[in-house]
Amino acid sequence: MKIEDEIKQVAFRDDYQKAHVNLIFTANWLQQQQSGFFKQFGLTLPQFNILRILRGQHPKPATVNLLIERMLDKTSNASRIVDKLEAKELVTRCVCPSNRRAVDIRISDPGLELLGRLDAAMNDQQFGVQNLTSADAAQLSRLLDKIRD
Amino acid sequence: MKIEDEIKQVAFRDDYQKAHVNLIFTANWLQQQQSGFFKQFGLTLPQFNILRILRGQHPKPATVNLLIERMLDKTSNASRIVDKLEAKELVTRCVCPSNRRAVDIRISDPGLELLGRLDAAMNDQQFGVQNLTSADAAQLSRLLDKIRD
DNA sequence: GATAATTAAATGTATGTACATATATTTGTC
DNA sequence: GACAAATATATGTACATACATTTAATTATC
Numbered sequence: 338m339k340i341e342d343e344i345k346q347v348a349f350r351d352d353y354q355k356a357h358v359n360l361i362f363t364a365n366w367l368q369q370q371q372s373g374f375f376k377q378f379g380l381t382l383p384q385f386n387i388l389r390i391l392r393g394q395h396p397k398p399a400t401v402n403l404l405i406e407r408m409l410d411k412t413s414n415a416s417r418i419v420d421k422l423e424a425k426e427l428v429t430r431c432v433c434p435s436n437r438r439a440v441d442i443r444i445s446d447p448g449l450e451l452l453g454r455l456d457a458a459m460n461d462q463q464f465g466v467q468n469l470t471s472a473d474a475a476q477l478s479r480l481l482d483k484i485r486d
Numbered sequence: 487m488k489i490e491d492e493i494k495q496v497a498f499r500d501d502y503q504k505a506h507v508n509l510i511f512t513a514n515w516l517q518q519q520q521s522g523f524f525k526q527f528g529l530t531l532p533q534f535n536i537l538r539i540l541r542g543q544h545p546k547p548a549t550v551n552l553l554i555e556r557m558l559d560k561t562s563n564a565s566r567i568v569d570k571l572e573a574k575e576l577v578t579r580c581v582c583p584s585n586r587r588a589v590d591i592r593i594s595d596p597g598l599e600l601l602g603r604l605d606a607a608m609n610d611q612q613f614g615v616q617n618l619t620s621a622d623a624a625q626l627s628r629l630l631d632k633i634r635d
Numbered sequence: 636g637a638t639a640a641t642t643a644a645a646t647g648t649a650t651g652t653a654c655a656t657a658t659a660t661t662t663g664t665c
Numbered sequence: 666g667a668c669a670a671a672t673a674t675a676t677g678t679a680c681a682t683a684c685a686t687t688t689a690a691t692t693a694t695c
Contacts, residue, residue, distance in 0.1 A: 338631065338634060338635070351620070355623065357516070357613065359626070362630075363634055364512070365559055367510060381680070381681075400643075416643095421680080433643095438643040438644070438690045439690095440644070464506065466506045468632050469633065473629055474501035477626070478489060478505050481509065483622065484617055485492070530651075533650095550673070551672090551674085563675095565676085566675085566676090585672090586660060586661085638695085639692100639695095642691070642692085644689085644690105647686075650681100650682080650683080651680105652679100653679090653681105654678090656675100658673100659673085659675100660674100661673095663670075664670095
């Protein structure tokens with residue numbers, strides 16, 4: 338659906354304003370699609386992202402600092418998201434032996450198992466990007482990179 | 487900067503996954519740019535959006551329902567955002583005379599004055615979309631509309 | 636080696652999001 | 666006109682975000 342119809346705004350000042358609003362709107366739409374998906378597995382999107390980083394490190398541990406570096410949203414609160422994952426026993430947390438300020442965070446076996454199920458489900462669920470051609474997708478990334486220059 | 491460098495991921499599975507991650511990352515980046523901007527004026531992004539809708543209605547009142555319809559994020563809590571704006575005396579709220587279930591919400595004179603200052607400042611602040619050509623911006627909107635089909 | 640500065644994580648507070656539920660008013664039906 | 670259904674908003678709870686502050690451990694400096 339065209340963005341004008343989605344947000345019931347008759348016209349935009351120019352293509353720049355339209356692209357800007359469309360970007361915010363679409364990313365939001367995507368996040369909602371995704372959070373509905375993750376909810377089936379008892380996770381939120383940020384919790385999933387942290388688990389995925391931990392799997393990337395596995396079997397090495399990660400520290401909170403490393404999680405913050407790798408997270409898409411740098412300013413979010415990794416420490417409290419790990420709290421939630423620990424409560425669900427998807428990760429373990431223990432004081433780092435070589436630096437007792439830091440904590441070693443590891444994905445647990447149930448955590449790995451959950452991510453495995455999520456991977457399988459995600460292959461059947463492409464959240465709209467499948468509507469693009471491969472060339473479209475590449476072009477989209479090029480435009481987005483240009484915006485952040 | 488290319489998305490691979492931004493999030494320190496070596497490679498994506500395909501252009502689809504890359505575009506997807508890039509979209510989420512870029513929209514987040516844009517929102518952070520904006521929220522820093524609005525903070526100078528004592529507003530948050532959703533508060534600004536509500537004020538802008540109210541100005542569009544002015545001098546007619548808006549109801550909470552109308553705000554929800556027009557907001558980019560449909561599921562957020564308009565009622566509590568209006569609470570914050572009312573506390574700052576940027577809007578007024580009173581029971582609608584013709585339907586006492588509804589509340590009439592109006593932007594106040596200080597609210598209009600604040601939006602006026604924001605408009606001026608926003609013309610000097612284009613948040614990255616100015617890096618695109620006009621044709622790029624139009625193409626971006628076309629791709630985003632396609633994703634949400 | 637005591638003390639200051641830095642670093643790593645956790646905590647506090649205000650705001651917003653998502654979703655369920657509650658309260659009050661209006662509308663529809665018998 | 667009583668009572669059920671629908672409507673408009675507000676409230677409650679859990680989670681996340683944004684940013685400042687605190688606590689504890691380590692490193693640097695004298």
